[in-house]
Amino acid sequence: MLGVGHLGKIHLQCLGQLHGRFLLTGFYDPDAGRAGEVEREFGLRRFGSVEELLAAVEAVDIVTPTVTHYELARTALEQGKHLFIEKPVTHTLEEARALIRLRDERKAIVQVGHVERFNPALLSLEGVSLEPMFIEGHRLAMFNPRGTDVSVVHDLMIHDLDILLKIVSSEVAQVSASGVAVVSETPDICNARIEFANGCVANLTASRISLKQMRKMRLFQRDAYISLDFLDKQAQIVRLVDPAGPAHPSGAPLMELPTARGPRQLYVEMPRIEPVNAIKMELETFAESIAAGRPPEVTLEDGYRALHVAEWISREIERLQDVKRL
Secondary structure, rough: EEEEHHHHHHHHHHHHHHHOOOOOOOEEEHHHHHHHHHHHHOOOOOOOOOHHHOOOEEEEEOHHHHHHHHHHHHHHHHHHEEEEEOOOOOOOOOHHHHHHHHHHOOOOEEEEOHHHHHHHHHOOOOOOOOOOOOEEEEEOOOOOOOOOOOOOOHHHHHHHHHHHHOOOOEEEEEEEEEEEEOOOOOOOOEEEEEEEEOEEEEEEEEEOOOOOEEEEEEEEEEOOOEEEEEEOEEEEEEEEEEOOOOOOOOOOOOOOEEEOOEEEEEEEEOOOOOOOOHHHHHHHHHHHHHOOOOOOOHHHHHHHHHHHHHHHHHHHHHHHHHHHHO
């Protein structure tokens, strides 16, 4: 384990619960005070250096500031270690490409920590046909100094970017965005419009200076509206069904509505939510990927694509700011 800050300690707790999946060897953190506290709290071996830790393990979990990801991951991969690496995968796209090349050379398993992939709300849609043409997302958080080493795009919005790229079967064609730095040196609030080649449009807002917490996404597709609440872990599907058609959801319709295409019946479904610990689940799938020698649930390429769009958004914010200064 590399890094035992707030999130790192959560990872340690989850790893400790995965009996039979991992043998938790120890950790390294350059902050001596914090490392001492964790050593006492968890009763784990505290390694004196990155190199000492890597020599004792087969896989490593990197939960450190983004700017350190590349060097730590590169060092671990050069020694043939499997990696779990928190999002954003790296600080730059060039670094992410270099890790992809090195992973292929060393034939290692590398999973990126886009934890919302394992949110029960999203998991409840397994088996549901998703063909959205408009998506709206809001990810709002109250200010916390943690994470301000990167912009709100890379800190919060990147979760929704990864989900978009997972559920929309098309390439990103165009991006426009605006953002404002309020309390830190990088944007703290951002709105982005993302257009896909298939015509789907996503409108995302992320803020880390909100007075309330919100993590919601709404998907609109032909004859269906899907609402996801990642914070409260809830999902809802509203369908318009042709009563003369061959397929009907179970149960009675909520109401019948007149439309330009004739009468339609309105059904509301609440997908079954299975309570899971998302961080524990992503680490468990990492272990399963290593054991089976198969690609992880969230690959380096997934992390690269999310970072690519995040960088695109950041460039658009800077471009708009440059125009305003003219």
